Amino acid sequence: MSTAQTGAAGGGRPLGVMAALPQELGDLVEAMRAESGVRTVTHGRRDYHLGTVHGAPCVVTLARIGKVAAAATVSALIHAFDVEAVVFTGVAGGVGREVRIGDVVVADSLTQHDLDASPLFPRFEVPLLGVARFAADQGLADQLAAATGKFVAEEGPALAARFGTQLPQVHRGLIISGDQFVASAAAVEALREALPDALAVEMEGAAIAQVCHEYGVPCAIVRTISDTADAHAPTSFASFLTEIAGTYSNGILKRFLQARAVAG
Ligand code: ADE
Numbered sequence: 114m115s116t117a118q119t120g121a122a123g124g125g126r127p128l129g130v131m132a133a134l135p136q137e138l139g140d141l142v143e144a145m146r147a148e149s150g151v152r153t154v155t156h157g158r159r160d161y162h163l164g165t166v167h168g169a170p171c172v173v174t175l176a177r178i179g180k181v182a183a184a185a186t187v188s189a190l191i192h193a194f195d196v197e198a199v200v201f202t203g204v205a206g207g208v209g210r211e212v213r214i215g216d217v218v219v220a221d222s223l224t225q226h227d228l229d230a231s232p233l234f235p236r237f238e239v240p241l242l243g244v245a246r247f248a249a250d251q252g253l254a255d256q257l258a259a260a261t262g263k264f265v266a267e268e269g270p271a272l273a274a275r276f277g278t279q280l281p282q283v284h285r286g287l288i289i290s291g292d293q294f295v296a297s298a299a300a301v302e303a304l305r306e307a308l309p310d311a312l313a314v315e316m317e318g319a320a321i322a323q324v325c326h327e328y329g330v331p332c333a334i335v336r337t338i339s340d341t342a343d344a345h346a347p348t349s350f351a352s353f354l355t356e357i358a359g360t361y362s363n364g365i366l367k368r369f370l371q372a373r374a375v376a377g
Contacts, residue, residue, distance in 0.1 A: 125170055125197075126170075126195055126196065126197035127163070127170040127171050127172045127194065127195075127196055127197070128169055128170070128171050128172070128196060128197065128198055128199075128200060128370075128373070129171070129172050129174070129187070129190035129191075129194065129196035129198070129199040129200070130171050130172070130173045130174075130199075130200050130201075130202070130366065131173075131174055131175070131176050131183075131186060131187065131190070131199065131200070131201045131202075131321070132175055132176070132201065132202050132203045132362065133175065133176050133177060133178050133182075133183070133203050133316070133317055134175065134177075134178070134203070134354065135175060136354045136355060136358050136359055137202060137203035137204060137354070137358050137359070137362055138173065138175065138202070138359070138362060139358075139359035139360070139361075139362035139363035139366065140359065140363055141166060141171075141173050141362070141363070141366060142162050142173055144166050144167065144367075145162060145164040145165065145166040145171065145173065146164070148164070148165055148166055148167070149164040149165035149166070150164055151163065151164045152164065154193075154194075156189055156193055157185060157186075157189055159174055159175065159176075159177075159186055159189070160174065160175070161173070161174045161189070161190070161193075161194060162174065163194075166370060167366070167367050167370035167371045167374060168370065168371060168373075168374025168375070169370040169371075169373045169374045171370070172190060172194045172196055174186060174189075174190065176201075176317055176321075178316055178317070179292050179316050179317065180225065180290060180291070180292055180316065180317060180319070180320035181292075181320070182317070183201075183316075183317035183318075183320040183321050184320040184321070184323070184324050187199055187320075187321045187324045187325065187332075188324055191324070191325075191328050191330055196330070197330075197331075198250065198253055198330060198331040198332065198333075199321060199325055199330060199331070199332040199333075200253065200257065200332070200333050200334075200335070200366075200369070201317065201318060201321055201332070201333075201334045201335070202334075202335050202336075202362045202365065202366060203315065203317070203336055203337075203358070203362075204315070204336060204337050204338070204339035204340075204350065204353060204354060204358050205218060205288065205313035205314060205315035205336035205337070205338060205339065206295050206301070206313060206314045206315070206338070206339070206340050206341060206342030206346055206350075207312070207313055207338040207340070207341045207342065208289065208301060208304055208305060208308075208311045208312060208313055208314050208342060209284070209286070209310075209311065209312040209313070210305075211282075211284075212282075212284055212312050212313060212338055212341075213278070213279050213282070213338065213341075214278055214279075214338050214339065214340060214341065214349060214353070215272070215273065215276065215278030215279060215281045215337070215338060215357075216279075216281050216282045216283070216284060216337075216338045217261050217265065217281060217282075217283050217284070217335060217336070217337050217338070217361065217365070218283075218284045218285075218286070218288060218312045218313040218335070218336045218337075218338065219249075219254055219257050219258040219261060219283065219284070219285050219333070219334070219335050219336075220249045220254065220285075220286070220287070220288040220318060220322075220333065220334040220335075220336075221248070221249055221251070221254060221285050221286055221287065222246040222247060222248050222249065222286075222287050222288075222322075223246065223247050223249065223287070223288050223289070223290060223318045223319035223321075223322040223334065224237050224245055224246045224247070224287065224289050224290070224308065224319055225237065225239070225289070225290055225291060225319045225320070225323075226289040226290065226291045226304055226307065226308060226311070226314065227291035227292060227293065228291075236307075237308075239323060242323075242327070244323075244326065246287070247319060247322035247323050247325075247326045248322075248326075249322065249332060249333045249334060250331030250332060250333055252331070253331050253332065253333035254285070254333045256333075256369060256372060256373065257333045257335050257365070257369055258283060258285060259372070260365050260366075260368035260369035260372060261283050261335060261365050261368075261369075262283050263368050264361075264364040264365050264368055265281045265282075265283055268364055269281045272357075272360070272361075276356070276357050284312050284313075286310060286311075286312045287308065287310050287311050287312055288311070288312060288313050288314075288315065288318050288319070288334060288336060289304065289308055289311045289313070289314050289315075289319065290314070290315055290316055290317060290318045290319035290320060291314070291316065292316060293316075294316070294346070294347075294350075295314050295342040295346065296342065296343070296344065296346040296347055297343060297344055298343045298344060300342070301314070301341070301342040301343055304342075313336050313338060314342055315336055318334040318336070321334065322334070335365060337353075337357070337358060337361040337362075339353035339354060339357075339358065340353065
């Protein structure tokens with residue numbers, strides 16, 4: 114499949130927009146359909162939706178869950194769709210003690226909390242790459258944080274009232290990823306001990322950041338906190354995912370993409 118065959122409508126290299134699950138993407142594909150129409154290409158068992166949304170040419174897709182799924186999907190975005198940058202949106206478990214359900218975390222850096230090839234290599238370091246923490250693109254993360262700040266300022270009080278959460282706060286810092294859904298007080302405490310500056314835990318971000326690092330593609334990750342990775346996590350995650358996740362993604366991505374379209 115050549116890039117010429119798959120390039121997004123509207124000219125210029127598109128932005129790759131990913132989530133793990135459909136609920137985490139909100140109405141983005143419907144908004145694209147209404148704005149420019151959508152061309153869907155199936156590749157490696159995933160659907161890639163090409164078009165323009167909120168003024169920005171994009172390729173939108175779902176990774177499904179876990180680091181391998183995320184790495185495979187972002188690799189296709191880079192090689193088959195020639196995206197100029199990648200943005201990932203979704204939910205995460207809160208790890209930092211100040212991070213509450215309904216808050217939003219924008220990653221400055223990401224690490225794989227379950228990667229351990231010690232004693233051959235330091236814990237968390239990707240063997241033969243020599244990196245334990247992958248930096249998000251700071252410009253892209255700033256734009257994502259600005260869009261999130263605007264969303265929270267404009268809609269935070271209504272969100273808190275509607276969903277029964279606290280007024281949302283926006284955090285910047287370390288997001289950790291692994292192939293486990295973290296759902297016990299002991300497990301989340303072990304993560305805090307091993308990585309004291311971790312703000313949130315999820316299952317894809319650091320894999321995306323590693324692939325983007327290796328190919329020199331800018332990436333940024335935004336996560337809304339659906340649970341606190343303790344024994345309540347499965348029920349909290351499930352209800353947040355169905356009722357709230359899409360509202361946050363819609364509000365954040367709309368502002369982010371509109372600002373990107375204006376900047377050209
Ligand atoms: N995504 C949302 N909540 C999570 C948790 N508790 N563990 C891993 N990934 C998550």
